[in-house]
Amino acid sequence: MYASTALDSISSLVSVLAVTSFFLLSYVRSVISWRNRRRGRPLPPGPAPLPVIGNLLDMPETRKWLGFQDLCTKYGGIVYLNVLGNHILAINDTSMAQELLEKRSANTCSRPSSVVIPLVGNDVSFSIMPYGQWWRDHRRAFWQVFHPGAMRGYRDTVRAFLHEFMRNTVSSPEGVEQYLYGMFAAIILKVLYGLDADEEGGELIDKIHESISCTTSVMISKHAVDIFPALRHVPAWVPGAGFQRAFAECKAAVEYARDMPFAKMQTFLSEGKLGGTSSALAALLARIDDTVDSAERAYAEDTVKNVGLTTFEAGPDTSFSILQAVFLAMSLYPEVLKKAQAELDAVVGPHRLPDFEDREALVYVNAIIKEALRWHVVTPLSVPHCTLEDDVFNGYFIPAGTTILPNVWAMLHDPAVYEDPEEFRPERFLRDGVPDPTVRDPYLFVFGYGRRICPGRHFADDLLYITIATVLHVFDIGPPLDEGGQPIKVKYEQTDALVTSVKDCRCVVQPRSEQARALIFGA
Numbered sequence: 072m073y074a075s076t077a078l079d080s081i082s083s084l085v086s087v088l089a090v091t092s093f094f095l096l097s098y099v100r101s102v103i104s105w106r107n108r109r110r111g112r113p114l115p116p117g118p119a120p121l122p123v124i125g126n127l128l129d130m131p132e133t134r135k136w137l138g139f140q141d142l143c144t145k146y147g148g149i150v151y152l153n154v155l156g157n158h159i160l161a162i163n164d165t166s167m168a169q170e171l172l173e174k175r176s177a178n179t180c181s182r183p184s185s186v187v188i189p190l191v192g193n194d195v196s197f198s199i200m201p202y203g204q205w206w207r208d209h210r211r212a213f214w215q216v217f218h219p220g221a222m223r224g225y226r227d228t229v230r231a232f233l234h235e236f237m238r239n240t241v242s243s244p245e246g247v248e249q250y251l252y253g254m255f256a257a258i259i260l261k262v263l264y265g266l267d268a269d270e271e272g273g274e275l276i277d278k279i280h281e282s283i284s285c286t287t288s289v290m291i292s293k294h295a296v297d298i299f300p301a302l303r304h305v306p307a308w309v310p311g312a313g314f315q316r317a318f319a320e321c322k323a324a325v326e327y328a329r330d331m332p333f334a335k336m337q338t339f340l341s342e343g344k345l346g347g348t349s350s351a352l353a354a355l356l357a358r359i360d361d362t363v364d365s366a367e368r369a370y371a372e373d374t375v376k377n378v379g380l381t382t383f384e385a386g387p388d389t390s391f392s393i394l395q396a397v398f399l400a401m402s403l404y405p406e407v408l409k410k411a412q413a414e415l416d417a418v419v420g421p422h423r424l425p426d427f428e429d430r431e432a433l434v435y436v437n438a439i440i441k442e443a444l445r446w447h448v449v450t451p452l453s454v455p456h457c458t459l460e461d462d463v464f465n466g467y468f469i470p471a472g473t474t475i476l477p478n479v480w481a482m483l484h485d486p487a488v489y490e491d492p493e494e495f496r497p498e499r500f501l502r503d504g505v506p507d508p509t510v511r512d513p514y515l516f517v518f519g520y521g522r523r524i525c526p527g528r529h530f531a532d533d534l535l536y537i538t539i540a541t542v543l544h545v546f547d548i549g550p551p552l553d554e555g556g557q558p559i560k561v562k563y564e565q566t567d568a569l570v571t572s573v574k575d576c577r578c579v580v581q582p583r584s585e586q587a588r589a590l591i592f593g594a
């Protein structure tokens with residue numbers, strides 16, 4: 072009995088020693104490998120890390136773009152943080168961002184990996200996929216239907232929904248925000264699937280919106296499972312594992328958003344209610360080679376489905392957010408609205424609505440669009456990129472797997488470049504009444520960088536231009552009024568999110584004149 076107890080103690084000791092040696096060896100190996108990779112080169116500047124948690128306490132909590140701006144002011148154009156072993160590089164400097172994200176795009180075009188995203192089913196969105204063949208196939212498919220030459224084909228749809236938006240706004244002006252979001256979502260639904268936002272379509276849009284809100288809130292929140300990935304195996308009934316239920320609900324919403332409109336489109340196609348190339352996704356389906364085997368066909372169809380989901384996630388919220396800012400800016404800066412209307416009267420005249428062909432002549436309206444993109448940066452830290460390989464930049468070691476956050480907000484609010492950056496002032500982009508090419512152009516920043524640059528930017532630009540020009544042509548926009556009829560001063564504030572919106576954009580919207588009203592209802 073004693074002999075067996077002694078043997079048990081020895082074998083436990085051996086196990087403990089084996090486990091300890093394994094961890095020690097792994098640690099020593101990782102230290103050696105880290106030293107070999109760095110070869111004495113320093114990491115970029117940043118606050119000193121603490122043991123184990125690194126710079127966790129230096130990581131900005133909310134409105135990260137402001138915190139990173141402060142850190143970069145202290146440490147230079149770039150700042151490096153190590154948060155629980157994750158390498159993070161924030162960039163405030165435009166030329167450094169250009170060098171790393173454009174010139175070295177081959178190495179900086181991936182996305183940070185996440186434990187949570189697959190759990191909510193959103194790993195099929197190509198805006199989040201890591202660099203590789205899967206992402207390339209999706210991006211290529213998207214580009215086939217959203218390249219600049221394809222834009223003309225969508226303009227009638229855009230005009231039709233814009234006219235409906237204007238009529239709804241005149242009929243019940245208090246619903247303007249809701250109609251605006253509904254318009255962008257309905258345009259995307261029609262362009263992608265050929266489906267109308269009728270009652271059923273409206274429900275589809277609500278559900279799709281729900282899935283987007285849920286995934287974006289999951290993506291920006293902190294989760295224990297991101298730090299301890301093994302927690303993903305804990306069943307939902309275990310106390311403290313309520314996150315599993317929330318993730319499952321989110322996953323169901325994402326699957327609905329991906330599958331339902333697509334299935335509806337396929338039914339309509341098979342019933343002959345839609346032409347084979349009547350929508351962007353129908354056109355992509357029509358391109359799938361008939362001779363491919365069933366596995367390849369399934370992959371190609373899945374790609375088309377995922378392109379639909381990604382477009383819905385990336386398109387309406389961003390465009391809507393810019394329009395919110397324009398409505399608010401017009402009510403805060405009436406002189407800007409008056410100047411735009413004077414230009415529209417001179418170029419377009421009172422008897423018709425603006426069209427795409429008017430764009431070049433509408434210099435001030437174009438300056439308003441640029442200023443809106445600068446003033447209200449929809450994605451202040453862009454969308455994070457991630458490095459594939461170790462790199463050396465300006466003598467600093469940038470490890471593989473580093474998350475790169477270009478602080479686009481800081482670049483577009485630099486007082487050395489834009490005087491009084493908090494003011495909405497389209498004139499900053501003009502000199503002697505024509506565009507000034509020497510002023511930093513927000514278009515070069517707000518749509519991201521390199522191989523990941525927003526592939527929907529041509530569509531977005533078309534949407535923004537025609538909506539803004541038309542709205543300013545026919546509507547007066549003023550501040551909201553209190554019960555005594557006095558104007559309420561609304562303050563511009565941005566929400567704290569990956570895709571931000573304007574917190575409060577209440578305003579009074581009404582036709583500029585009887586002639587404008589006639590134009591709206593005659594359209």
Ligand code: HEM
Nearest residue numbers: 197198385386389390454517518519520523524525527531
């Ligand atoms: C004002 C409107 C918009 C802004 C400011 C905007 C901005 C951005 C930004 C900053 C990125 C990330 C780029 C990067 O990682 O470097 C992005 C990605 C993307 N955007 Fe947009 N976007 C807008 C509208 C749209 C629209 C209307 C669509 C669709 C029609 C769209 C589709 C996409 C897609 C699919 C991606 C993912 C690209 C990838 O990861 O490969 N965007 N957008």
